Amino acid sequence: LQRGLDPLQFAYQANIGVEDAIIYLLHRAYSHLDKSDSSVRIMFFDFTSAFNTIQPELLGDKLRTMQVESPLVTWVTDYLTGRP
Numbered sequence: 001l002q003r004g005l006d007p008l009q010f011a012y013q014a015n016i017g018v019e020d021a022i023i024y025l026l027h028r029a030y031s032h033l034d035k036s037d038s039s040v041r042i043m044f045f046d047f048t049s050a051f052n053t054i055q056p057e058l059l060g061d062k063l064r065t066m067q068v069e070s071p072l073v074t075w076v077t078d079y080l081t082g083r084p
Contacts, residue, residue, distance in 0.1 A: 043068075056080040 005013070010021035029040045060077040064070075 054080050 056077040
């Protein structure tokens with residue numbers, strides 16, 4: 001792990017990639033689901049080149065329709081608003 005990188009940084013490092021991220025995510029999800037009456041919601045974002053095509057308010061409306069919690073919707077729309 002390079003100094004200064006987040007331990008959950010799975011991209012742009014030698015011998016670490018998307019497969020490692022998926023394995024980590026599945027491990028965390030399955031571990032949580034081992035508990036009774038638990039559930040897991042997972043959302044994937046591909047940020048590679050979509051910023052110039054996303055309409056943040058439209059995405060926010062769709063996320064609210066999917067019953068995503070308001071603080072997360074606000075974070076996503078704020079993050080995407082005004083990007084080049």
